[in-house]
Amino acid sequence: MDLTGKVAVVTGAGRGLGRAYAEALAAAGAAVVVNDVDADAATRVVKAIVESGGRAAEVVAPVGTAEVANELVDKAVTQFGRLDVMVTNAGILRDRVLWKMTDEDFDAVIDVHLRGTFTCARAAAVRMREQGTGGRLILISSPAGQRGNFGQTNYAAAKAGIVAMARTWAMELAKAQVMVNAVVPVAATEMTKTIPAFGPAIEEAERTGTPLPDWMRKDEGLGTVEDVAPLIVFLASDASAGITGQAIGIGGDKLTLWSHPAEKQTAYSDGGWTAADIAGVSWQLETYGMPMS
Numbered sequence: 001m002d003l004t005g006k007v008a009v010v011t012g013a014g015r016g017l018g019r020a021y022a023e024a025l026a027a028a029g030a031a032v033v034v035n036d037v038d039a040d041a042a043t044r045v046v047k048a049i050v051e052s053g054g055r056a057a058e059v060v061a062p063v064g065t066a067e068v069a070n071e072l073v074d075k076a077v078t079q080f081g082r083l084d085v086m087v088t089n090a091g092i093l094r095d096r097v098l099w100k101m102t103d104e105d106f107d108a109v110i111d112v113h114l115r116g117t118f119t120c121a122r123a124a125a126v127r128m129r130e131q132g133t134g135g136r137l138i139l140i141s142s143p144a145g146q147r148g149n150f151g152q153t154n155y156a157a158a159k160a161g162i163v164a165m166a167r168t169w170a171m172e173l174a175k176a177q178v179m180v181n182a183v184v185p186v187a188a189t190e191m192t193k194t195i196p197a198f199g200p201a202i203e204e205a206e207r208t209g210t211p212l213p214d215w216m217r218k219d220e221g222l223g224t225v226e227d228v229a230p231l232i233v234f235l236a237s238d239a240s241a242g243i244t245g246q247a248i249g250i251g252g253d254k255l256t257l258w259s260h261p262a263e264k265q266t267a268y269s270d271g272g273w274t275a276a277d278i279a280g281v282s283w284q285l286e287t288y289g290m291p292m293s
Contacts, residue, residue, distance in 0.1 A: 001237040004029035007080040008236060009072045011063050011120060012090030014041030016189045017140070017225045021087055024229035025236060026054035031080040034058045035072055035090065055080065063090045063116035069123035082131060085236040086124035088117040088162075089140045095151045106154045113158035117165065121180075125173060134177030138235050139166050141182040141247060146258055147290050163247045167260070170245030179244040181235055184258060185228040186221050186251030188212065198222065212252065221254030231255070 008025045012018040014036030026032045026049040034049075034056055036042040042058040049056035057079045061068045076083040092112050094105035121137050128135035144152050145159025166182040173180055186192075188202045198216070205212050216222050231250045234240055249256035265284050269277050 001028050001233050001239060003233070003236060006030045006084040006236065007033070007076050007082050008085035008087060009033040009035065009076055009083065009120070009124070010087040010089055011035045011072070011116065013045055014038045017185055017187055017228060018087075018089040019045050020225035020229040021089060021232045022056070023049060023052075024226075024233050025085070025087075026056060027052065028233050028237075030085065030236065031055040031076075032057075033072060033076045033079070035063065036060060037062045062112070063088075063120055064111045066119050066123070069116075069119035072120060073123045073127050077127065083124060083127045083135070084133075085136045085138065086120055087138045087140070087232060087236075088120050090116055091140070091155075093152075094154060096153075097151050098153055101153055109154035110158050113155070114161045117162050121165070121169065125169070125176075125178060128178050129173075129176045132176075134179070134241075136236050136240070137166075137169060137173070137178060137180040138232060139163075139180070139182045141166075141184050143184055143186060143249070143290050146184060146247070148288050149290055163258075166247065167245045174244065177241075179235070179240060179242075181240075181244060182247040183228075183231055183235070184247055184249035184256070185231075186249070186254075187223060187225045187228050189225065192222065217252030218254060221249065221251040221256070223252030227252055 003025060008030045010018055010022040010032060013022040013034040022032045022034050022045055034042050034045045039060045042060050046056040046058045057075055059072055059075050061071060073083055090112055092109060094109050096105055117139055124137060139162045141162045142159040144156040145163060148156050163182045166180050169180040193199045193202050201213055201216055212223055228250050247258040249258055267281055
């Protein structure tokens with residue numbers, strides 16, 4: 001995929017998945033604005049991109065406010081002349097079960113993930129509509145937002161909201177030829193190391209330099225951060241024209257298209273329903289939570 005001439009912003013790009021996205025976009029020819037709250041991390045990514053022959057600039061700031069979102073877009077325009085791609089990746093965790101989660105835990109995660117996605121996407125949409133040449137909003141979600149996850153009320157709610165925003169913005173920005181999609185990545189990161197089923201295998205692979213086991217790459221769809229980056233490059237490219245409003249998962253050897261919520265089972269009662277009538281319905285209940293092999 002040739003992204004020469006395109007300009008991208010990647011939030012939370014100082015390490016992990018965000019860094020992999022920024023470096024892959026730059027390797028494909030795009031100029032990249034690297035955003036992170038860690039100045040040293042952002043500088044290292046910019047340096048690595050430039051030393052590899054790419055173009056990059058940094059903005060050190062926490063996403064969430066309109067001011068930071070505007071700063072990211074302004075940096076892309078003043079440094080590289082335009083904005084074509086916004087990747088909203090920045091995120092934090094404050095995991096606790098419901099009865100132990102504080103207001104501060106909830107608000108912090110919602111502010112970064114959900115509000116940060118909203119403000120950055122809004123600023124990007126304004127610029128892309130002004131340019132009149134289309135664009136790409138690539139919003140990073142999570143399996144937790146699709147199925148729920150124990151101890152992640154705040155994170156799951158934010159990530160589910162991100163997919164809902166992708167569907168909504170795909171309609172609103174269709175006329176402007178701005179494609180909007182949510183990416184549902186699964187990768188070996190500092191976060192997934194904390195999952196008991198994954199931690200030992202990830203640490204062993206890192207220690208020995210060997211690939212993750214086949215069951216993990218295929219059954220769980222979990223690989224390296226570099227395994228996820230090609231989907232970001234594809235969605236940033238002209239080859240993805242017409243693909244919008246989707247939630248697309250990737251990890252390890254696995255690529256998936258998530259379904260939209262739909263009515264699964266329907267029943268009718270003439271004149272409406274009573275509680276007793278509802279009690280007599282045989283439900284085909286949905287599963288919940290993230291299944292593991």
